[in-house]
Amino acid sequence: MVNLIRSVNYSHHYAAMAATFCPSLPQHFKPSPIIKFPRSSFSFKVFSSQSSADETPTRVGFLGLGIMGSPMALNLIKAGCDVTVWNRTKSKCDPLIDLGAKYKPSPAEVAASCDVTFAMLADPESALVVACGEDGAASGMSPGKGYVDVSTVDGPTSKLISGQIKETGALFLEAPVSGSKKPAEDGQLIFLTAGDISLYEKVASYLDIMGKSRFYLGDVGNGAAMKLVVNMIMGSMMTSFAEGLLLSEKVGLDPSVVVEVISQGAISAPMFSLKGPSMVQSKYPTAFPLKHQQKDMRLALSLAESVSQSTPIAAAANELYKVAKSHGLSDSDFSAVIEALKVKSKD
Numbered sequence: 178m179v180n181l182i183r184s185v186n187y188s189h190h191y192a193a194m195a196a197t198f199c200p201s202l203p204q205h206f207k208p209s210p211i212i213k214f215p216r217s218s219f220s221f222k223v224f225s226s227q228s229s230a231d232e233t234p235t236r237v238g239f240l241g242l243g244i245m246g247s248p249m250a251l252n253l254i255k256a257g258c259d260v261t262v263w264n265r266t267k268s269k270c271d272p273l274i275d276l277g278a279k280y281k282p283s284p285a286e287v288a289a290s291c292d293v294t295f296a297m298l299a300d301p302e303s304a305l306v307v308a309c310g311e312d313g314a315a316s317g318m319s320p321g322k323g324y325v326d327v328s329t330v331d332g333p334t335s336k337l338i339s340g341q342i343k344e345t346g347a348l349f350l351e352a353p354v355s356g357s358k359k360p361a362e363d364g365q366l367i368f369l370t371a372g373d374i375s376l377y378e379k380v381a382s383y384l385d386i387m388g389k390s391r392f393y394l395g396d397v398g399n400g401a402a403m404k405l406v407v408n409m410i411m412g413s414m415m416t417s418f419a420e421g422l423l424l425s426e427k428v429g430l431d432p433s434v435v436v437e438v439i440s441q442g443a444i445s446a447p448m449f450s451l452k453g454p455s456m457v458q459s460k461y462p463t464a465f466p467l468k469h470q471q472k473d474m475r476l477a478l479s480l481a482e483s484v485s486q487s488t489p490i491a492a493a494a495n496e497l498y499k500v501a502k503s504h505g506l507s508d509s510d511f512s513a514v515i516e517a518l519k520v521k522s523k524d
């Protein structure tokens with residue numbers, strides 16, 4: 178029998194955020210005990226069909242129009258949905274407004290004017306402030322509405338947001354995505370959802386506009402955990418790939434040929450074929466910002482820590498992302514982590 182073991186490991190940092198952004202929480206927010214799920218109650222389902230149209234909410238809000246949020250909202254608009262947008266930097270709303278989106282000046286007003294509101298924010302801090310801060314989405318929520326957070330955050334943050342949204346009588350779904358800028362543009366994302374299944378069913382047709390598949394993973398926190406496991410593996414793969422490219426060059430091989438050889442063998446991966454050629458040219462056009470990959474490594478390591486799982490490869494990879502950040506590469510693509518190894522080898 179396989180158990181999914183989660184523990185809510187609330188750091189002082191999150192406790193402070195919780196007190197600031199969600200003042201209705203008890204001052205001393207206590208960690209929950211470890212929860213174990215027997216496999217029988219840990220279900221996942223993959224769907225590719227459309228949900229029934231009469232269940233589908235009609236007015237859709239979208240908060241956060243960065244690399245991922247903009248093309249996702251754009252796909253909803255292109256599909257004819259009634260979309261209302263908000264972004265901290267208002268100028269990023271303008272291209273979507275030109276294409277027919279409505280605009281509201283705060284997350285609360287978006288949530289109040291929509292049946293369901295999606296949020297695609299950078300990290301736990303921004304997801305929390307947009308959902309639960311002053312003029313946050315929770316202030317505009319009420320029974321009959323739904324909040325779908327598609328940002329990559331940790332389980333404790335997701336549970337905190339869920340609690341605040343559900344206190345208003347609204348429903349909550351966490352739905353981080355696997356896939357990057359191009360899959361977002363092409364409506365080919367993979368949604369890793371957990372939370373209120375009735376909301377999952379209501380928004381299924383929207384998920385199908387923005388993505389190619391969707392998993393329902395049970396209780397809030399399971400979607401976040403799934404996303405962090407996937408990105409932890411991806412982050413380690415990228416650092417290993419970077420080491421291999423640099424080693425090949427040092428011993429006189431052509432790294433472009435290494436990329437080609439890898440693409441034909443058992444360790445081939447779309448990521449290597451996509452990023453390899455530009456990495457060889459020391460170019461890192463941003464699809465997935467390095468700062469977000471390091472955030473995901475940090476959150477994955479914290480998840481591993483909470484269940485005492487050893488993750489030495491991910492821990493080593495995380496150090497390289499931190500070095501890359503310290504060299505000003507936060508906003509470059511995460512493949513720029515190779516530069517951290519170049520700097521190291523010059524020492």
Ligand SMILES: NC(=O)c1ccc[n+]([C@@H]2O[C@H](COP(=O)([O-])OP(=O)(O)OC[C@H]3O[C@@H](n4cnc5c(N)ncnc54)[C@H](OP(=O)(O)O)[C@@H]3O)[C@@H](O)[C@H]2O)c1
Pocket residue numbers: 240241242243244245246264265266267269297298299300302303306307327328329330354355356357358464465466469470
């Ligand atoms: N890019 C990818 O390949 C990819 C793939 C899968 C998942 N993800 C995850 O998806 C999320 C978004 O990624 P992205 O690549 O779209 O990132 P991004 O381009 O950096 O966009 C981040 C968004 O968060 C907003 N934001 C940041 N701090 C904020 C704050 N304090 N208050 C309000 N809004 C704030 C930004 O607003 P401004 O415009 O005002 O800065 C922007 O809308 C992240 O959790 C990331 O890990 C990314």
